Amino acid sequence: MRRKFVAGNWKMNTLRQTAVELAGAIAKAIPAAVPKVQVAVCPPCPYLEAVKGAIAGSGVELGAQNAYHEQPGAFTGEIAVAMLGDVGCAWVILGHSERRAILGETDELICRKVAASLRGGLQVILCVGETLAQRQANQTEAVLDSQMAGSLAGIDAAAMDKIVIAYEPVWAIGTGVTATTEQAQSAHAHLRRWLASRYNPQIAAATRILYGGSVKPDNAGSLLGQPDVDGALVGGASLKAADFLAIVRAGESVASV
Numbered sequence: 268m269r270r271k272f273v274a275g276n277w278k279m280n281t282l283r284q285t286a287v288e289l290a291g292a293i294a295k296a297i298p299a300a301v302p303k304v305q306v307a308v309c310p311p312c313p314y315l316e317a318v319k320g321a322i323a324g325s326g327v328e329l330g331a332q333n334a335y336h337e338q339p340g341a342f343t344g345e346i347a348v349a350m351l352g353d354v355g356c357a358w359v360i361l362g363h364s365e366r367r368a369i370l371g372e373t374d375e376l377i378c379r380k381v382a383a384s385l386r387g388g389l390q391v392i393l394c395v396g397e398t399l400a401q402r403q404a405n406q407t408e409a410v411l412d413s414q415m416a417g418s419l420a421g422i423d424a425a426a427m428d429k430i431v432i433a434y435e436p437v438w439a440i441g442t443g444v445t446a447t448t449e450q451a452q453s454a455h456a457h458l459r460r461w462l463a464s465r466y467n468p469q470i471a472a473a474t475r476i477l478y479g480g481s482v483k484p485d486n487a488g489s490l491l492g493q494p495d496v497d498g499a500l501v502g503g504a505s506l507k508a509a510d511f512l513a514i515v516r517a518g519e520s521v522a523s524v
């Protein structure tokens with residue numbers, strides 16, 4: 268059974284105090300033994316350690332929003348996987364559409380980051396998703412296929428239990444426009460079919476696929492209630508503890524495990 272998973276992507280938001288307050292408020296509501304929904308927060312890098320302190324003793328896990336694929340060395344401005352592990356990260360988000368679009372990250376680079384993160388003991392939230400123009404041109408499935416193939420090139424089946432996929436249609440991110448439950452379910456089912464053909468049916472059945480893109484308390488229940496939607500990667504609504512927790516609760520109410 269796939270355990271539901273709700274992760275907060277704080278993006279480039281918060282300062283130290285707001286980060287600690289937000290993390291503390293979430294941690295207070297998520298006890299160490301969370302039966303149904305796994306929860307992670309992904310703050311900006313400078314606050315990882317402070318947030319780690321604020322969530323200590325709770326069931327909330329820590330994630331980073333990016334990592335570099337090289338070993339520690341002369342890479343000014345970059346952050347190594349080992350450093351993220353060292354400050355307590357269990358997760359790293361890779362391939363987010365903002366990094367693809369604004370920072371020019373390619374599937375090939377993302378794949379190197381995935382491999383390095385796995386080698387370094389991190390679990391990966393791998394983001395894929397089409398733009399509005401691609402959807403309108405009926406290219407959604409082709410785009411997802413090529414992002415998956417490129418970002419997971421050389422990643423073998425044994426590593427897939429450390430990877431969670433996040434389907435994030437670019438047109439739904441930060442726009443307030445959410446994919447309909449049918450659009451989300453259809454893309455998730457397609458991704459699961461891709462996993463079955465690239466790996467095997469067991470991997471396809473076991474891999475969690477999160478939805479991301481304007482997930483809010485009022486739409487989380489119907490999205491997370493879809494058979495192939497295993498949780499949410501939440502941006503804007505993860506910056507308010509009450510909203511984020513309401514999304515976690517919505518996940519709990521539809522979770523079957």
Ligand code: PGA
Nearest residue numbers: 440441480481501502503
């Ligand atoms: P959003 O962002 O919830 O603000 O749309 C989601 C994401 O980019 O991960």
